[in-house]
Amino acid sequence: MINLFARDDPLGLRWALADRLLPLLVGAMSFIAALAVAGCLAAASLAGQWQGDGASALTIQIPDPQAAAAIGPGSRLTAVLGLLGGAPGIAATRPLSAEEINALLTPWLGADAGALGLPVPAIITANWTGAGPPDAVAAALARVAPGTLLSSGTLWAARVAALTGSLQTCAAAVLIIVAGIAAAIIAIATRAGLAQRREEVVIIHSLGALDADIAGRFADRATRLAGVGGVAGTLVALPVLLWLAALAAPFAGPAQASGLPHLSAALWAVLPFLPISAALIGWGTAQITVRGWLRGLA
Amino acid sequence: MVSFDGVWLSYGNLARPDSAAADSVLSDVSFEIQDGGFRWLTGPSGAGKTSLLRLIYLGGRPSRGRVELLGLDPERLRARERAMLRRRIGVVYQDFRLLGHLSAYENVALPMRLAHRPEAKIKADATEILHWVGLGAKLDSLPGALSGGEQQRIAIARAVVGRPKLLVADEPTGNLDDEQAERLMMLITALNRLGTTVVIGTHNLGLVARHPAPRFELAAGRLTRHD
Numbered sequence: 419m420i421n422l423f424a425r426d427d428p429l430g431l432r433w434a435l436a437d438r439l440l441p442l443l444v445g446a447m448s449f450i451a452a453l454a455v456a457g458c459l460a461a462a463s464l465a466g467q468w469q470g471d472g473a474s475a476l477t478i479q480i481p482d483p484q485a486a487a488a489i490g491p492g493s494r495l496t497a498v499l500g501l502l503g504g505a506p507g508i509a510a511t512r513p514l515s516a517e518e519i520n521a522l523l524t525p526w527l528g529a530d531a532g533a534l535g536l537p538v539p540a541i542i543t544a545n546w547t548g549a550g551p552p553d554a555v556a557a558a559l560a561r562v563a564p565g566t567l568l569s570s571g572t573l574w575a576a577r578v579a580a581l582t583g584s585l586q587t588c589a590a591a592v593l594i595i596v597a598g599i600a601a602a603i604i605a606i607a608t609r610a611g612l613a614q615r616r617e618e619v620v621i622i623h624s625l626g627a628l629d630a631d632i633a634g635r636f637a638d639r640a641t642r643l644a645g646v647g648g649v650a651g652t653l654v655a656l657p658v659l660l661w662l663a664a665l666a667a668p669f670a671g672p673a674q675a676s677g678l679p680h681l682s683a684a685l686w687a688v689l690p691f692l693p694i695s696a697a698l699i700g701w702g703t704a705q706i707t708v709r710g711w712l713r714g715l716a
Numbered sequence: 717m718v719s720f721d722g723v724w725l726s727y728g729n730l731a732r733p734d735s736a737a738a739d740s741v742l743s744d745v746s747f748e749i750q751d752g753g754f755r756w757l758t759g760p761s762g763a764g765k766t767s768l769l770r771l772i773y774l775g776g777r778p779s780r781g782r783v784e785l786l787g788l789d790p791e792r793l794r795a796r797e798r799a800m801l802r803r804r805i806g807v808v809y810q811d812f813r814l815l816g817h818l819s820a821y822e823n824v825a826l827p828m829r830l831a832h833r834p835e836a837k838i839k840a841d842a843t844e845i846l847h848w849v850g851l852g853a854k855l856d857s858l859p860g861a862l863s864g865g866e867q868q869r870i871a872i873a874r875a876v877v878g879r880p881k882l883l884v885a886d887e888p889t890g891n892l893d894d895e896q897a898e899r900l901m902m903l904i905t906a907l908n909r910l911g912t913t914v915v916i917g918t919h920n921l922g923l924v925a926r927h928p929a930p931r932f933e934l935a936a937g938r939l940t941r942h943d
Contacts, residue, residue: 631830
């Protein structure tokens with residue numbers, strides 16, 4: 419912007435474009451936008467974590483593990499371990515020890531579950547690194563040890579992905595609506611400012627001011643007010659975000675489950691863009707509004 | 717050159733011939749003023765003087781006909797070019813149109829600021845012209861604190877400070893006493909001698925008689941005299 423009105427404010431805009439209401443309303447929009455962005459990022463982060471943990475984990479239960487395998491020599495357990503050891507996409511195969519199985523049963527059967535003589539299946543954990551569900555592995559296991567159960571987290575991971583996607587879509591819709599409302603607020607405020615300072619604008623225009631000069635003056639003021647509102651709204655949102663982070667900490671993994679609540683690096687990186695976006699919306703909306711209004715002058 | 721060719725100005729529907737004449741503020745006005753010319757524009761109240769002057773200072777667009785200002789057809793100009801043309805036209809409005817929150821000095825400096833003149837030149841020229849119109853002691857006064865005559869002198873100073881190619885004045889002496897009016901006419905005459913084309917709308921026939929020059933006369937929107 420040229421230094422056209424450096425020494426003064428010939429349009430008297432300091433008396434126009436409500437300097438309290440506009441930042442307040444834009445601040446409210448920024449507050450909502452901050453929550454939407456945080457929700458979007460948190461959903462993505464939690465989904466990524468849950469999908470990573472859950473989708474790759476395989477649990478194989480082999481009833482009657484010491485019985486003879488249906489195919490080949492040895493027990494069913496040995497046959498399953500052998501098959502898993504050579505299967506593509508299977509990693510970190512580990513049979514649980516009797517103590518570990520007893521520990522799993524303890525909540526239901528008590529500390530001496532092992533002494534009850536119940537037929538307890540062998541349990542093997544593994545990681546699935548292949549693409550898609552491990553249906554072929556399950557079929558192969560059923561052939562060598564009929565009745566073997568293979569549980570994978572892929573179904574849950576798919577559901578979490580769908581939920582995350584819908585949450586992110588909602589957040590994006592909220593952001594678009596908030597940006598639209600902010601633009602509408604600024605457009606209304608700018609038109610009110612034009613109506614209030616119509617006489618001055620017409621005089622300056624008749625003296626040869628360029629449309630760009632006049633629109634620039636309004637845009638500068640709208641940018642400043644919207645930017646202030648954006649900063650205020652984002653700052654007010656911070657304690658709320660920290661409180662929400664504290665509520666979500668138990669679901670966010672062991673790193674976040676202890677100590678003070680904190681926000682993700684991605685959120686810290688995105689938050690400064692909210693006031694910047696508010697300021698840009700202010701600038702663009704004021705430019706469009708004023709230039710359109712000026713086109714109506716002779 | 718300022719040229720009007722078959723200019724109509726109407727707030728009605730010129731496509732309907734039966735309503736056009738009745739609604740017209742200006743009807744079939746044609747004239748030419750060569751560069752450096754001087755014209756009085758006279759006529760009774762409501763004759764259309766102010767409307768005609770508005771068309772000359774780009775305050776409106778004709779409903780029909782062609783206007784040429786300083787060799788340019790405003791209708792063919794883009795917004796930026798129209799703004800540049802406005803900067804070459806000084807206007808003294810009947811209602812002054814000063815910016816009430818700016819001092820006398822800042823009001824006069826404004827056209828030069830718009831034209832990106834150096835600040836030192838703005839200060840020298842604005843101060844000089846305000847002294848010339850007798851307001852040297854009121855540079856910092858707001859228009860609201862000044863009399864009607866003083867406000868009119870600020871408006872005149874603002875119109876001439878940029879040494880415009882075309883000066884359009886609508887009743888520029890309406891609030892001035894005889895002495896101030898004569899000083900203003902000296903200023904305008906000097907500008908005209910330096911090459912500024914001047915058009916002054918007035919109903920003060922005494923002033924016209926004291927400063928003989930070609931005259932247009934309007935009556936009911938029609939040019940009835942064209943020297």
